[in-house]
Amino acid sequence: MDMTPTYKLNSAEFPSLYVKREDMIPYSFGGNKARKAIDFFQDIDKGDYDYVVTYGSSHSNHCRVVANMAAERGKKCVIIGPSEVSDVTYNSRMMELFGAEIITVPVDKVSGTIDDKLDELKAAGHKPYFIMGGGHGNIGTYAYVKCYQEIKEFERANGISFDYIFFASGTGTTHAGLVCGQLKNEDDKKIIGISIARKNPRGRDVVIDSIREFLKEEPGTYLGKEITEQDIQDKTIFLDDYTGDGYGEGNAEIQDVIQKSLVMYGMPLDSTYTGKAFLGMEKYIRHHDIADKNILFIHTGGTPLFFDDLDKIRR
Numbered sequence: 001m002d003m004t005p006t007y008k009l010n011s012a013e014f015p016s017l018y019v020k021r022e023d024m025i026p027y028s029f030g031g032n033k034a035r036k037a038i039d040f041f042q043d044i045d046k047g048d049y050d051y052v053v054t055y056g057s058s059h060s061n062h063c064r065v066v067a068n069m070a071a072e073r074g075k076k077c078v079i080i081g082p083s084e085v086s087d088v089t090y091n092s093r094m095m096e097l098f099g100a101e102i103i104t105v106p107v108d109k110v111s112g113t114i115d116d117k118l119d120e121l122k123a124a125g126h127k128p129y130f131i132m133g134g135g136h137g138n139i140g141t142y143a144y145v146k147c148y149q150e151i152k153e154f155e156r157a158n159g160i161s162f163d164y165i166f167f168a169s170g171t172g173t174t175h176a177g178l179v180c181g182q183l184k185n186e187d188d189k190k191i192i193g194i195s196i197a198r199k200n201p202r203g204r205d206v207v208i209d210s211i212r213e214f215l216k217e218e219p220g221t222y223l224g225k226e227i228t229e230q231d232i233q234d235k236t237i238f239l240d241d242y243t244g245d246g247y248g249e250g251n252a253e254i255q256d257v258i259q260k261s262l263v264m265y266g267m268p269l270d271s272t273y274t275g276k277a278f279l280g281m282e283k284y285i286r287h288h289d290i291a292d293k294n295i296l297f298i299h300t301g302g303t304p305l306f307f308d309d310l311d312k313i314r315r
Helices: 033-044 063-070 090-097 107-123 138-158 172-183 203-217 227-234 252-265 274-288 303-308
Strands: 005-008 017-021 049-053 078-080 101-107 129-133 164-169 190-195 238-240 294-301
Touching: 017 138, 033 063, 033 138, 033 172, 049 063, 049 107, 063 078, 063 303, 078 107, 090 101, 090 303, 101 107, 107 129, 138 172, 164 172, 164 238, 164 252, 164 274, 172 190, 172 203, 172 227, 190 274, 203 227, 203 238, 238 294, 252 274, 252 303, 274 294
Parallel strands: 017 294, 049 078, 049 129, 078 101, 164 190, 164 294, 190 238
Antiparallel strands: 005 017
């Protein structure tokens, strides 16, 4: 059974545009970070951990969901984030509601602060579980290998084959999982990650590193199929043309697409993640004249961030 629904949008300009609503995962406003966190907490539940430590900005959907899942279990949560992106958002307000300890430091001190906090907790007799920002790592990647299988099941059930898949690409594991799922199925569709902040070559390299790491750790998943470095390179498409003014920053063009999406489709987007990705997808479709193709947009979530944008939408 699919975790989230997929359906066709009523769009005259893009007549074969579908959306997979990851924001409808039924936990803490959903999103791709909820899909990953469910798997991370399955691992946490197997141990006797009493703290969960992670990092991310005040805009982070990942930090909101992790703080919620930790609070549900009565575990302490520590979130370490960059002071450069620490403005008050609906996500950060919920992190506080869930009782998370939020530590903000300059971005160049985040890594050292994480190490110091983990050492401090261990020295005090605690057993912390560390999750990299954005749910980075093989557990997060595998969550989107499974998501790709849901997409394949939708295709089979509805007699459709998607030519393109678009989504917001950030820390890289959503992107890596989809590519690994494609490599498993030997599909020829184009999986296109729209960067929400990082530029090439680093942005693409991070995704490729996650793919390599997963394939190394999960050889049985691929049933003995030989996957070459060239296969990985060919399948990893990371576009950095639509990042706007950087992470967490929108502009009038992004706000317009957020307004249109809500009015025309009843679908909330946000300027940090999904609004950028949806706008980038629209521009790509027009530029490459592929509106007649079967296209899937994966709505990776961030519903609380929509409300941060609401006052900015022009009426």
